Amino acid sequence: MTTTVLLVDDHPVVRSGLRAVLDAAETLQVVGEAATGEEALALAAHLRPDVVLCDLRLGNGIDGIQTTAALRALDPAPAVLILTTFDRDAEILGAIEAGAAGYLLKEVDPDVIIDGIQRAAAGDTVLAPDLASRVLKGMRSPLPRLTDREIDVLRLLATGSANKEIARALFVTEATVKSHLVHVFTKLGVDSRSRAIHVAQETGLI
Amino acid sequence: MTTTVLLVDDHPVVRSGLRAVLDAAETLQVVGEAATGEEALALAAHLRPDVVLCDLRLGNGIDGIQTTAALRALDPAPAVLILTTFDRDAEILGAIEAGAAGYLLKEVDPDVIIDGIQRAAAGDTVLAPDLASRVLKGMRSPLPRLTDREIDVLRLLATGSANKEIARALFVTEATVKSHLVHVFTKLGVDSRSRAIHVAQETGLI
DNA sequence: ACAAAGATCAACCAAAAGATTGATACGGCC
DNA sequence: GGCCGTATCAATCTTTTGGTTGATCTTTGT
Numbered sequence A, B: 001m002t003t004t005v006l007l008v009d010d011h012p013v014v015r016s017g018l019r020a021v022l023d024a025a026e027t028l029q030v031v032g033e034a035a036t037g038e039e040a041l042a043l044a045a046h047l048r049p050d051v052v053l054c055d056l057r058l059g060n061g062i063d064g065i066q067t068t069a070a071l072r073a074l075d076p077a078p079a080v081l082i083l084t085t086f087d088r089d090a091e092i093l094g095a096i097e098a099g100a101a102g103y104l105l106k107e108v109d110p111d112v113i114i115d116g117i118q119r120a121a122a123g124d125t126v127l128a129p130d131l132a133s134r135v136l137k138g139m140r141s142p143l144p145r146l147t148d149r150e151i152d153v154l155r156l157l158a159t160g161s162a163n164k165e166i167a168r169a170l171f172v173t174e175a176t177v178k179s180h181l182v183h184v185f186t187k188l189g190v191d192s193r194s195r196a197i198h199v200a201q202e203t204g205l206i
Numbered sequence C: 001a002c003a004a005a006g007a008t009c010a011a012c013c014a015a016a017a018g019a020t021t022g023a024t025a026c027g028g029c030c
Numbered sequence D: 001g002g003c004c005g006t007a008t009c010a011a012t013c014t015t016t017t018g019g020t021t022g023a024t025c026t027t028t029g030t
Helices: A012-023 A037-047 A064-072 A089-097 A110-121 A128-140 A148-158 A163-170 A174-188 A195-201 B012-023 B038-048 B064-072 B091-095 B110-121 B128-142 B146-158 B163-170 B174-188 B193-203
Strands: A003-008 A026-036 A051-054 A079-084 A102-105 B003-008 B030-036 B049-056 B079-084 B102-105
Touching: A003 A012, A003 A037, A003 A110, A012 A110, A012 B012, A012 B110, A026 A110, A037 A064, A051 A064, A051 A110, A064 A079, A064 A089, A079 A110, A089 A102, A089 A128, A102 B012, A102 B049, A110 B012, A110 B038, A148 A163, A148 A174, A148 A195, A148 B193, A163 A174, A174 A195, A195 B146, A195 B193, B003 B012, B003 B038, B003 B110, B012 B030, B012 B110, B012 B174, B030 B038, B030 B091, B030 B110, B038 B049, B038 B064, B049 B064, B049 B110, B064 B079, B064 B091, B079 B110, B091 B128, B102 B110, B146 B163, B146 B174, B146 B193, B163 B174, B174 B193
Parallel strands: A003 A026, A003 A051, A051 A079, A079 A102, B003 B030, B003 B049, B049 B079, B079 B102
Antiparallel strands: none
C-alpha cells in the first residue's frame, strides 16, 4: 500500500533531495511540495496526503509548529513528521504539543526518514532516542510558561534594550518592566538579563 | 566541457537534492560528496574537482570558512561556492576573505545554483545583488576586528556571565574584564552588554 | 631600536539593574 | 461571589555595570 507524502520546506534543494530519496522507496509517493505553511495547508486539503514532512522554519508566514497544528485540524488529518535542523527544547515540545507524530533532525540518513514516514503513517511516534528522552524530561519538568507580556518584555530584552527603552516601547513605566523581569527571572531560574536572554535563546522560548 | 563538482554539506538530504539537481544539468558532473570539512579536503586533493559547493556549518570539526581557505590552498585550487542558510555579515565577508568565489543562500532556485557553479568554474564572482551590496558595504566600513581576548570575553558575555564570573573563568581581575568590555563596546558601537551580545550575534561575530 | 597595539590592573563616580516589600484593578474560573 | 492570575505601579536599598582617567608590561611590526 503506497503512502502519500507532502513535502514542506522553504529550500528547493531540500525538497529535491527528499523527492529523490522518497521516490526511490517503492512504498512512498510524493504527491506535492510546498515552500510555506500556507501552501502546505492548501495542498493538504486538496491532495489529502497520508503524511506531511515539514520543516519548522518556513520563511515568512506561519511557522512549522503553527502549520502542524493547522494540518492536524484538517479532516482527514495527515500525520505530521517534523524534519528540521533545530533541536531546542521549546521547538521539540512545541511540535509534539501541536500534534506532530514525530521529530527528526536533518542530519539523519535518508533511510531513517523513509522508515520514519512509514511509521508515522502507521500511527507510531517517531523520535530519535535522545530526543525521546528530552520529550519525557519536558513532560516531567516543563519549560516555564511565560505570559504574552513577559514574552514581549523578553523579546525587547534580547535586542539589547535597557529597562527604560522597554518601558517606552510598551507604553508602561520602568517599574512595570522591572516587575515583569522579576517574574521572567524567577520562571527561568536566572538572576540577570544576560542569563535570561541566553536561556531563552537556548531553549527556543524566543 | 563538463564541470566537475564536489558537494560538501552535513545533511544527506541536501546532498541528495543537490546531486539530483546537478546530475540533470548536462554540463555538470558530481564527482563526490563530503559531510565534513576534513572529508572535503581529502576528497578534493584526490578528485580535483573544478568547483566545490560548500555549506558553512559542517557539524563538528572545521567550518565552511576554514574549509574554503584550506581548499584554496590546494594545487590545483578548486573554485569554492558557498551554499548556506546563514546570511550574517561576518559569515559572508569571512567566506569571501577566505577565497570563496561566491555565496548563495539555500532559498534560491536550483537553476541559480547551476548557473552559479558554471560561473564560478569560469572564474566569475557569484553573488546575489543584495549580498553583493553588503560585501561592498563591508569593504567600505568593515566589521570591527576584535582581538582574541576580546572574543574570549564576548563569548562568555553571551552565555550570560557577570563580569566577576568572566574574570574567574579567564584568570584575570574584574578590572581587566571591564577594560576589554570598554574596547568591545567601542568597536561594536554599543553601550551595554545586552546590545553587545545582540550585535555580535546578528553580525556573526560570535 | 622604536613605536604601536594588546593585555593587564586600579580607583572613582554615576547610572542602571535587581531584589524586596507593598499596592490596586481587571478578567477569568469555579 | 470569591479566589486566583495577570498587569500595572511605586518606593527603597543593594549590587552590578559602565565610563573615565591613568598606569605598566609584553608582544608585534616596521
